[in-house]
Amino acid sequence: xxxxxxxxxxxxxxxxxxxxxxxxxxxxxxxxxxxxxxxxxxxxxxxxxxxxxxxxxxxxxxxxxxxxxxxxxxxxxxxxxxxxxxxxxxxxxxxxxxxxxxxxxxxxxxxxxxxxxxxxxxxxxxx
Amino acid sequence: xxxxxxxxxxxxxxxxxxxxxxxxxxxxxxxxxxxxxxxxxxxxxxxxxxxxxxxxxxxxxxxxxxxxxxxxxxxxxxxxxxxxxxxxxxxxxxxxxxxxxxxxxxxxxxxxxxxxxxxxxxxxxxxxxxxxxxxxxxxxxxxxxxxxxxxxxxxxxxxxxxxxxxxxxxxxxxxxxxxxxxxxxxxxxxxxxxxxxxxxxxxxxxxxxxxxxxxxxxxxxxxxxxxxxxxxxxxxxxxxxxxxxxxxxxxxxxxxxxxxxxxxxxxxxxxxxxxxxxxxxxxxx
Numbered sequence: 001x002x003x004x005x006x007x008x009x010x011x012x013x014x015x016x017x018x019x020x021x022x023x024x025x026x027x028x029x030x031x032x033x034x035x036x037x038x039x040x041x042x043x044x045x046x047x048x049x050x051x052x053x054x055x056x057x058x059x060x061x062x063x064x065x066x067x068x069x070x071x072x073x074x075x076x077x078x079x080x081x082x083x084x085x086x087x088x089x090x091x092x093x094x095x096x097x098x099x100x101x102x103x104x105x106x107x108x109x110x111x112x113x114x115x116x117x118x119x120x121x122x123x124x125x126x127x
Numbered sequence: 128x129x130x131x132x133x134x135x136x137x138x139x140x141x142x143x144x145x146x147x148x149x150x151x152x153x154x155x156x157x158x159x160x161x162x163x164x165x166x167x168x169x170x171x172x173x174x175x176x177x178x179x180x181x182x183x184x185x186x187x188x189x190x191x192x193x194x195x196x197x198x199x200x201x202x203x204x205x206x207x208x209x210x211x212x213x214x215x216x217x218x219x220x221x222x223x224x225x226x227x228x229x230x231x232x233x234x235x236x237x238x239x240x241x242x243x244x245x246x247x248x249x250x251x252x253x254x255x256x257x258x259x260x261x262x263x264x265x266x267x268x269x270x271x272x273x274x275x276x277x278x279x280x281x282x283x284x285x286x287x288x289x290x291x292x293x294x295x296x297x298x299x300x301x302x303x304x305x306x307x308x309x310x311x312x313x314x315x316x317x318x319x320x321x322x323x324x325x326x327x328x329x330x331x332x333x334x335x336x337x338x339x340x341x342x343x344x345x346x347x348x349x350x351x352x353x354x355x356x357x358x359x360x361x362x363x364x365x366x367x368x369x370x371x372x373x374x375x376x377x378x379x380x381x382x383x384x385x386x387x388x389x390x391x392x393x394x395x396x397x398x399x400x401x402x403x404x405x406x407x408x409x410x411x412x
Contacts, residue, residue: 109362113330
């Protein structure tokens with residue numbers, strides 16, 4: 001993994017064949033690029049789905065929106081699906097006002113919902 | 128400028144200061160004061176006196192035509208009370224300004240008298256007329272801003288009234304939109320709906336437009352934006368209550384609602400939401 005040193009890396013967890021990246025602080029351009037690289041490489045090693053949890057993110061600019069779309073496009077090429085979970089209202093409004101509707105991206109309310117979208121037998125089996 | 132007899136010219140300020148009591152007594156008998164201070168003449172004379180002092184101050188600072196002169200700030204509350212009392216009694220703006228313009232005669236009268244007494248041919252009477260004109264402008268400003276305040280307050284109340292988010296089922300919320308939509312209302316609807324989605328962890332959000340009389344391109348744009356934001360939040364947006372005429376209008380306008388789920392009635396939308404959450408409704412046998 002060859003991203004610039006110094007950029008804060010977002011940890012990526014593997015749960016079966018699902019990759020989970022929970023972003024809990026503001027994302028810099030560098031760490032976004034590093035995340036894109038990590039996720040794409042790990043997806044290539046075999047993953048059915050990718051979940052990016054962004055409930056901690058308060059600002060998404062057009063660059064970050066593009067990175068998210070690119071991650072989704074790359075994982076779908078590698079036979080995986082990308083789900084964005086937990087977007088805040090203010091972020092959703094900003095993206096819509098900017099005209100970025102992130103078409104082609106699946107969205108979910110929470111990590112739990114995202115797992116069930118990916119067909120993972122999550123903790124809500126009884127529902 | 129020097130008067131014809133060599134003495135200093137008459138100024139409005141000095142006349143008003145010297146004859147404040149005389150002007151105040153005359154004003155207190157005019158309808159604008161008589162109708163507002165119904166409790167007694169003394170209160171009216173008092174208020175009139177204060178107003179004369181303020182006018183004298185404005186005149187002294189030679190800002191005869193400046194309705195924003197700081198002197199007026201001191202009487203704005205009093206004038207505001209007077210205007211409010213008159214408009215509550217049913218007077219129109221025209222009637223109020225008419226009553227205020229009656230205040231002009233006594234002031235111009237005393238100034239003219241002073242000018243005649245001192246044999247001065249200065250511009251003091253004209254100045255007095257200008258000063259009273261400014262007072263009229265101030266009163267009009269107050270009356271108009273009062274109207275604007277009422278409108279603002281009611282608009283705020285309308286915003287609060289019009290956007291309840293209703294929980295219909297576990298993880299299903301609905302917003303019944305009622306009345307004409309404009310950008311301010313749509314903004315509030317969008318914000319409250321998105322917040323409700325977070326609070327209730329909603330999977331489906333229903334926008335019911337039964338109460339919206341007309342859908343044009345702007346309203347359709349709002350609906351699209353809201354639906355997109357809801358989708359980004361990870362919930363599904365269903366638009367319901369689309370009447371046949373509205374459906375036709377939307378098609379004729381060439382608006383593409385894209386992949387937004389639409390239903391004819393709120394009941395259908397709820398059925399769709401329940402179906403999505405895997406709930407089946409069975410009639411009792």
